[in-house]
Amino acid sequence: MSRAVRTCALLLALLLPAAARADEGMWLPLLLKQLNEADMRQKGLKLTAEDIYSVNRGSLKDAVVQFGGGCTGEIISGEGLLLTNHHCGYSQIQQHSSVENDYLTKGYWAMTRDQELPNPGLTATFIVRMEDVTGAVLQGIPGGIAEAERERTVQQRITQVAQKAVEGTHYKAFVRPMFGGNEYYLFVTEVFEDVRLVGAPPSSIGKFGGDTDNWAWPRHTGDFSMFRIYAGPDNKPAPYSKANKPYQPKHYLPISMAGVQPGDFTLVFGFPGRTTEYLTSWGVDEVYAASDPAKVKVRDAKLRVLDADMKASDKVRIQYAAKYASLANYWKKWIGEMRGLRRLDATARKQQQEQQFRAWVAQGDATRKAAYGQILDQLEQQYRLVRPYVVARDYTTEAALGVELVAYANSLQNLLDLIQNKAPQAELATAVGKARTGTTNFFRNYSAPTDQKVAAALLPLYADGTPAELLPDYVKTLRAKNTSPAAWASFAADLYGRSKLTSEADAQKVLDELLKGNAQPLLADPAYQLASAVVSTYRQKVLPTYTTAQDQITLLQRTYMAGLRQWQPERKFYPDANSTLRVAYGQVAGYQPADGTEYEYYTTLDGIMEKADPTNPEFEVPARLAELYQNKDFGPYAVNGTVPVAFTATNHTTGGNSGSPVINGRGELIGINFDRNWEGTMSDIMYDPDRVRNITLDVHYMLFVVDKFAGAGHLVKEMKLVNMPLNGRANSPLEPNTKKQKVKVKREKAAAL
Known part of the structure; x- marks a missing residue:
């Protein structure tokens, strides 16, 4: 197929109604009856829209929770047992870990209710x-x-x-x-607000593959952890108390043991974070050519520093484990997003849509022309205006404030404001008290030597990447003096050597002085001076124009969105994700990542053993897991002689869907959503039905790890396991995964057709 033909096909796909656009969409459960139920049933749903979302009786929605502030979880027992991703529970596991009790490395399993660990602040x-x-x-x-x-x-x-x-x-x-x-x-x-840690596999299972496999397929990660919701005696929310009882849910998900095969219906129920599917071409270009490259560049430098120090020290590894995982996750996602947008020629596709929209406006009456005639020109103007300010924002937040010492120093600004505004002593004392707690929490997971190296790496990126007119004079002077990496390293050493904010003891002494109304120790601190220069310049030179332009873009985008819906009345539009409860549905499927290759829809325990590498921490396999595999001791969790680990489907997901239940057509749990494929990460902006796949942990592997590996069979006994065959089959026809990367040569099908 020629490039011209491919381009025409892509443009045609973009302009077709949603009915012809495969499994794109993050739908409001409230509207499933009128918008999606018929299509869902055609794809294999056996339930009704009322079974999925109901106010009057228990439904699937009552088994789905927003876990913390940014993930999803599902209830899998009548005693409030909650399942989510390992990476969603990672910060809680880390908070309970120490060098002596390293639950990140060894895993944790509560064998009794008394051993379930509270997590203050987790909801x-x-x-x-x-x-x-x-x-x-x-x-x-x-x-x-x-x-x-x-x-x-x-x-x-x-x-x-x-x-x-x-x-x-x-x-x-x-x-x-x-x-x-x-x-x-x-x-x-x-x-x-009483949510307790019940169990988590070791990182060699929960993070198997590490950053190498993150956002990738084939995948072999046991990405799950377990918590339990506790409630007061009336089964309503209550603060943590030993007297609280396990929550009794309105509905919990039974777990299917029937397995999956291509074409099976899949429903993802969760809280997707943010998408921007209706961006204009200028918005897409801003992401692709300006914002993503800046953020990737900065995080790449920071991750290299953290990686080296974490490998050199167990203490630093534990302190920075959650931070590193968070940084690396979106660093790799943005790289994939740029690749996907380039492959789709996304900016050109949006430009084609805009040309079609302009033609529709021009063919309309005076009212249509008045409403939409100038909207695209005005959007273009605002995007061109805001571009340098977007770059300045990204370098400020990622590079300058990516230095933890700078960010911590900036967090004390409110105390200076209270002193300078002569606030009542009681108000100042309260604020200082909160700062003391924050300081203790900050230094628990902070290494000044590591952060000094980060500063030496990131500050020159901030100085060179920020448009000159938006850079603080203080930093311009630093840039003029420090013209080499060695010079920046020397500056960082001096900064950290003189600052009183690099240790908890010294920082608490600064807070003592602030409580007395003495601001001088903070004002004289070089870390605060740097933070003040960065933040004050950002607030004075960057934020006003950036905010004004973004407000205008928001206003214009609202009008453009109304125009799109008026232009295509036959199309089923879904709202962009905004951390509210949504349904995405699709079908189990493999995909072709590139010409000449094809990926199967599943992976198995065989693939874990093939990837095993004791010299690489990302691919270490626990001895107990290797023993179970060697003895073929799979219990009831095997399918055709091995244990299914993960599978892919066509559901439209994004950040926030981590931990979401993946449910079959009968409302049974078949897996836990934990990632997307790298070729599909641009789906936050543009969905590609041929390559966008969500990656799901198969329940067979989850149960196998809990029962056979961890010996926590008491948890499995809480669950309702069902073995009702789908479409009359006893099990999925999985074949053992015999290659490290299950890739087969794409067969030419033209002759057969």
């Missing part, structure tokens, strides 16, 4: 109900009102709607905009 949030409140929020607001005034009115009404919805109850509520603010939805929630 599990259920959605009680959702409601379209667009009328209550927008009714009566004039069309020509200034954006700032409109936003004030909208926020006032949102507050009123949310307060009224939960008045007299223990529930909480929030309202989120959809379709760029053309619609608004209310979410009533029940938030549990």
